[in-house]
Amino acid sequence: MNFVVTTSYNPSKELIEIAKKLAIEYDVRYLNRNHLPKYLKKGLIDFYYVIDKKKMLSIKWRDGEFFFHQGIAKIRMENIRHGERDYLIESINPSENDVVYDATCGLGSDALLIANYAKKVIATEGSVHIYRVVKWGLSNYVSEEEWINKSKEKIELLNENYKDFIRKVEERAFDVVYCDPMFENPIYESNSLNPLRSFALYEPLTKDDLEEMLRISKKKVVIKTLKKDNLYKEIRKYFDEEYVSRKSGVVYGVINKTEV
CATH class of the missing domain: 3.40.50.150 (Vaccinia Virus protein VP39)
Structure with missing residues (x-):
């Protein structure tokens, strides 16, 4: 499956750096969140990792989301x-x-x-x-x-x-x-x-x-x-x-x- 790493919208520099480091670790591409919709529309990626403003990691796709919770x-x-x-x-x-x-x-x-x-x-x-x-x-x-x-x-x-x-x-x-x-x-x-x-x-x-x-x-x-x-x-x-x-x-x- 094809996937990328991105951030939530309007990320801080810190979030961008975290996402880029994870992309290197996972050996995939970091993608600016604003560019994500066109990749999804073209079917170029199946899902994507997101670092949000609380610095938590989740996986999202068109109609779903997987995240850690208690x-x-x-x-x-x-x-x-x-x-x-x-x-x-x-x-x-x-x-x-x-x-x-x-x-x-x-x-x-x-x-x-x-x-x-x-x-x-x-x-x-x-x-x-x-x-x-x-x-x-x-x-x-x-x-x-x-x-x-x-x-x-x-x-x-x-x-x-x-x-x-x-x-x-x-x-x-x-x-x-x-x-x-x-x-x-x-x-x-x-x-x-x-x-x-x-x-x-x-x-x-x-x-x-x-x-x-x-x-x-x-x-x-x-x-x-x-x-x-x-x-x-x-x-x-x-x-x-x-x-x-x-x-x-x-x-x-x-x-x-x-x-x-």
């Missing part, structure tokens, strides 16, 4: 504080000394929530475009929620495909391994996820992947899936516990690590 994590934390259940946190049950591996970071909402309870979260994201936006957000976004600011500091995000990463990590490298592959039957009502679908990697989780995840974990592996997905039907036999949302059909399947 929305889901913030709402879920509010629900937890009001005594509601959160199946992710219940299934992982992270302690303050745990290092958790989040194999499929996406927007980073799960990583933020986990990091609030854990010592550290190592996360991988295979899509370079999702990685860039989320990495920038984790580094530059300042929240009104102090727990989010603290959680951001405990997340290390890597641009790697989890299938490759789990095969080169040493045994028992993490206390808990968590994987949330893209659903086969997407929940389109999930507005926060819809914009990233165009950039996400769709790769099926295999039995070999599960074995590698168990190898690099000390305590457990947690897989998020949907009851109506084939993945659930294929791997449910390995689950020792299931945390299921009756409303959405989302399942957090837990495979406890047993020592031989």
Whole structure:
């Protein structure tokens, strides 16, 4: 896909410099925002990175936008504080000394929530475009929620495909391994996820992947899936516990690590 880096309208010299540096880093062209419409009209670019006046990075295209935000994590934390259940946190049950591996970071909402309870979260994201936006957000976004600011500091995000990463990590490298592959039957009502679908990697989780995840974990592996997905039907036999949302059909399947 063809893309460029630009700024919001009427940018400062600082914004222009940031955008130009990113264009060099991404090995693409920097484009003055005023010149962008004619490129879009001619179909010369598919999407574009934007540095806005708050110095935040996003990706835009004709009818959509992908940007880093805290929305889901913030709402879920509010629900937890009001005594509601959160199946992710219940299934992982992270302690303050745990290092958790989040194999499929996406927007980073799960990583933020986990990091609030854990010592550290190592996360991988295979899509370079999702990685860039989320990495920038984790580094530059300042929240009104102090727990989010603290959680951001405990997340290390890597641009790697989890299938490759789990095969080169040493045994028992993490206390808990968590994987949330893209659903086969997407929940389109999930507005926060819809914009990233165009950039996400769709790769099926295999039995070999599960074995590698168990190898690099000390305590457990947690897989998020949907009851109506084939993945659930294929791997449910390995689950020792299931945390299921009756409303959405989302399942957090837990495979406890047993020592031989």
